[in-house]
Amino acid sequence: MNVVEGIFLNEKSVKQRKLLILCADRDDDIERFINEKTPIIGREKVLESAIKFALVRPEDSDSNALFAAIQIYDKISKLAGKDKCEVAVIAGTPEEGVEADMKMLSELDKVLEKFNAEGVIIVSDGPTDEQIASIIQSKIPIVSMKRVIVQQSRGVEESFVLVTRYLKMLVTEPKFRKYSLGIPGLFIILQALFYLLGYIEYFWTFFTLILGFILIAKGFALDEKIKILYTTSPLTFSATMVFAIILILGISLGYHEILYQHIEDPLLFIVIFLSLTLGGAIRELDLLIIGLLFIVGGKILDETISGREKDWKKYVIFTFILFLRPVLIEGINIILGSGNLITFIYWLFLSFMISTLVAGFFVIKQRVGK
Numbered sequence: 001m002n003v004v005e006g007i008f009l010n011e012k013s014v015k016q017r018k019l020l021i022l023c024a025d026r027d028d029d030i031e032r033f034i035n036e037k038t039p040i041i042g043r044e045k046v047l048e049s050a051i052k053f054a055l056v057r058p059e060d061s062d063s064n065a066l067f068a069a070i071q072i073y074d075k076i077s078k079l080a081g082k083d084k085c086e087v088a089v090i091a092g093t094p095e096e097g098v099e100a101d102m103k104m105l106s107e108l109d110k111v112l113e114k115f116n117a118e119g120v121i122i123v124s125d126g127p128t129d130e131q132i133a134s135i136i137q138s139k140i141p142i143v144s145m146k147r148v149i150v151q152q153s154r155g156v157e158e159s160f161v162l163v164t165r166y167l168k169m170l171v172t173e174p175k176f177r178k179y180s181l182g183i184p185g186l187f188i189i190l191q192a193l194f195y196l197l198g199y200i201e202y203f204w205t206f207f208t209l210i211l212g213f214i215l216i217a218k219g220f221a222l223d224e225k226i227k228i229l230y231t232t233s234p235l236t237f238s239a240t241m242v243f244a245i246i247l248i249l250g251i252s253l254g255y256h257e258i259l260y261q262h263i264e265d266p267l268l269f270i271v272i273f274l275s276l277t278l279g280g281a282i283r284e285l286d287l288l289i290i291g292l293l294f295i296v297g298g299k300i301l302d303e304t305i306s307g308r309e310k311d312w313k314k315y316v317i318f319t320f321i322l323f324l325r326p327v328l329i330e331g332i333n334i335i336l337g338s339g340n341l342i343t344f345i346y347w348l349f350l351s352f353m354i355s356t357l358v359a360g361f362f363v364i365k366q367r368v369g370k
Contacts, residue, residue: 018117018118018119021069021076022123023065027093030091046089054067061148065148090111098227101135119143190203239297242294312358
């Protein structure tokens, strides 16, 4: 049994499989500071990049991770031979998140094309780099993980220097700067605007509301989901934004009109709200239906433009929503005491019939295509 920097390796098992020593740099410091494109494959190239990075950023723990990866490679190559192991560096993006993970996964595929490893040892300098472990494991088994911890002096002066360095990072690093400077600056401007407009007493209520939205967005990773939706389905994303604008517009236009009616029954409140006219023949219900049509239509257009297989269910839903207006209008009129049940059944039957015909058309088309 041999110990390689805290990693226990059996000499016999090492010789039986090809190992990849992988240095993970999720925030892409290597490319940003020394302009080296990743993936970097091979001891000599990794060593050259490590030296360059150490000269530019001697205080950065990424340089220690690079040298640690080379050290592990050297010791394993002595045990098993150079043909049984390889060292490589992959990197994400400065923003980290989903885009960084996808980039690292793509670079791992390129590394595995050149060196068909059967196991990987991940070397990193912190927990953010280790978050890629679950994604790497979907491609190749993880034999071990090595986290490089830089030893620090515990003197008061050294601690002060270290704290100062991290404070500097908060105002210079793009990934920290937007939180440490951008968001507080935005709230300061908003507070000044609230004061000038005479609504300063509502500022803290507004502040807690926005803070709650931010916590929900981060807690449920809504920002990453929105980013994925924008990159994979741009038309669906645009249609969802239009739907949100229409929904906010409809609520804001109808809120003041219905507020003073003092309706206690929740169902009656919703029914009367949807039946409110916004000018001419347009009702609150129309805005809701238009918004839903935008979302479903955006998904259909994304599938058509991208060449993906068409989902006939979306066409059926679009058709059903399109003919849903007269059904809901008559249903609202019945609840309010002025509707006709026969007319309601007629429109409901017609909506189902047309939707069924659309569904039948796509089912027959799929069977003929096969």
